[in-house]
Amino acid sequence: MPIAKKMKLVIINYGAGNIKSIQFAFKRLGYDAVLSNNPNEILAADKIIFPGVGEASSAMKMLKESGLDVLVPTLKQPVLGICLGMQLMCKSTEEGNTKGLGIFNSEVKRFANDVKVPQMGWNVIKDLKSDLFKGVKENEYMYLVHSYYAEHCKETIAKTDYGINYASALQHNNFYGVQFHPEKSSLAGARILRNFIELDVKSKNEESIDR
Amino acid sequence: MLTKRIIPCLDIKNGRTVKGVNFVDLRDAGDPVELAKQYAEVGADELVFLDISATLENRGTTLEMVMHVAEQVNIPFTVGGGISSIEHVDALLQCGADKVSINSSAVKRPELVNELSNKFGSQCIVVAIDAKEVEGQWKVHLAGGSIPTEIDLFEWAKEVESRGAGEILFTSMNHDGTKNGFANEALSRLSRELNIPIIASGGAGSVKHFIDTFKEGKADAALAASVFHFGEIPIPELKKELKENNIEVRL
Numbered sequence: 001m002p003i004a005k006k007m008k009l010v011i012i013n014y015g016a017g018n019i020k021s022i023q024f025a026f027k028r029l030g031y032d033a034v035l036s037n038n039p040n041e042i043l044a045a046d047k048i049i050f051p052g053v054g055e056a057s058s059a060m061k062m063l064k065e066s067g068l069d070v071l072v073p074t075l076k077q078p079v080l081g082i083c084l085g086m087q088l089m090c091k092s093t094e095e096g097n098t099k100g101l102g103i104f105n106s107e108v109k110r111f112a113n114d115v116k117v118p119q120m121g122w123n124v125i126k127d128l129k130s131d132l133f134k135g136v137k138e139n140e141y142m143y144l145v146h147s148y149y150a151e152h153c154k155e156t157i158a159k160t161d162y163g164i165n166y167a168s169a170l171q172h173n174n175f176y177g178v179q180f181h182p183e184k185s186s187l188a189g190a191r192i193l194r195n196f197i198e199l200d201v202k203s204k205n206e207e208s209i210d211r
Numbered sequence: 212m213l214t215k216r217i218i219p220c221l222d223i224k225n226g227r228t229v230k231g232v233n234f235v236d237l238r239d240a241g242d243p244v245e246l247a248k249q250y251a252e253v254g255a256d257e258l259v260f261l262d263i264s265a266t267l268e269n270r271g272t273t274l275e276m277v278m279h280v281a282e283q284v285n286i287p288f289t290v291g292g293g294i295s296s297i298e299h300v301d302a303l304l305q306c307g308a309d310k311v312s313i314n315s316s317a318v319k320r321p322e323l324v325n326e327l328s329n330k331f332g333s334q335c336i337v338v339a340i341d342a343k344e345v346e347g348q349w350k351v352h353l354a355g356g357s358i359p360t361e362i363d364l365f366e367w368a369k370e371v372e373s374r375g376a377g378e379i380l381f382t383s384m385n386h387d388g389t390k391n392g393f394a395n396e397a398l399s400r401l402s403r404e405l406n407i408p409i410i411a412s413g414g415a416g417s418v419k420h421f422i423d424t425f426k427e428g429k430a431d432a433a434l435a436a437s438v439f440h441f442g443e444i445p446i447p448e449l450k451k452e453l454k455e456n457n458i459e460v461r462l
Contacts, residue, residue, distance in 0.1 A: 018304050021307050021309065028285070053331075054332040119213055120377065121408070122256055145287075146334070147333070147334070181287070183285070187285070
């Protein structure tokens with residue numbers, strides 16, 4: 001087992017889905033991630049994971065109950081939304097007619113029935129545009145499980161085809177979102193998690209000095 | 212493009228792999244974690260663990276195994292066998308399983324499919340169906356295929372889809388263990404009549420069988436056990452041949 005490296009990594013635990021897998025994936029990279037829904041602990045983190053699996057409106061309800069719907073959009077450190085986490089960071093989703101956090105300027109829609117829904121399995125990501133994908137090749141395979149997709153917007157940093165061409169990753173300033181499951185996407189997925197951990201955090205520290 | 216999935220199935224008894232596994236370089240072929248890691252490394256897209264000893268008493272042992280697999284394996288996996296309650300599914304998912312598969316318990320109480328998909332999302336609920344064709348009629352069988360019912364395969368598959376199943380794992384008992392190929396006619400009918408992914412199971416004996424089940428059977432994924440465990444069909448070669456036959460796979 002690698003020695004745990006120094007980095008305060010928090011996985012927001014608001015009751016939505018399989019977060020153990022994400023924690024294990026970081027552990028395989030040598031990082032101990034803390035599961036928490038405590039605002040102070042989240043604010044003190046260097047990097048934050050915003051997970052989510054399940055149904056959008058009930059996940060948003062849980063998020064609101066813990067007040068995290070207000071906290072998350074104000075975070076200054078790098079935040080990585082995964083799967084439903086990414087979708088909740090968008091303007092809105094058709095699933096349960098849910099208003100999102102509005103971080104990404106994208107609307108989340110249901111796949112049409114000309115494809116099998118959910119999309120389940122490995123598909124490629126392309127037109128990669130972010131440090132998040134450093135060392136990841138174009139058309140790399142990622143594991144995806146979802147019935148709803150984010151429409152393209154100016155924040156699109158990766159694209160995938162499934163019936164239509166949609167945004168499989170988004171970035172707005174310090175906020176990142178991926179539709180796929182990097183924690184379940186073999187070595188290429190692990191590389192993306194490592195890239196996220198190694199993102200330069202200078203901007204955050206400088207800002208805290210400014211305050 | 213979404214690729215077709217290759218899924219080795221591991222039978223588990225008391226937290227250990229059963230059914231002879233003939234893998235070189237394995238220190239302990241009975242260790243599900245080591246076997247799972249090896250499969251992930253050679254390009255398996257997903258894994259299924261079937262707990263054939265599932266009883267209340269050894270539930271803890273299985274949960275522990277699931278936790279160890281989740282710790283060390285970087286591809287998705289499904290756990291099935293003796294699952295019939297929300298609490299049990301919750302425990303399995305908490306330990307890091309990506310999906311659970313239910314079978315007889317869904318036939319006994321179909322509402323279970325609704326309850327599970329409402330609580331955990333369709334994406335992690337696989338309904339496994341064992342069926343046998345008798346005089347042109349596909350009938351669902353229970354308890355590992357030992358108890359016949361009057362339920363029609365296609366009606367049942369449509370019902371569990373409408374109740375929120377995210378995927379169907381269909382095993383043809385006529386084909387299982389024969390190594391004569393998958394039940395492609397029934398599989399393609401399932402794909403035509405349903406709009407969720409279908410996993411083909413039962414009958415894998417050669418690379419051609421996989422090609423046929425993806426082309427003729429329209430399957431989204433193919434599951435097999437012994438041809439993988441005994442190295443009769445190495446996964447890298449299988450995927451290479453699928454690709455050469457214009458079937459999209461992850462290489």
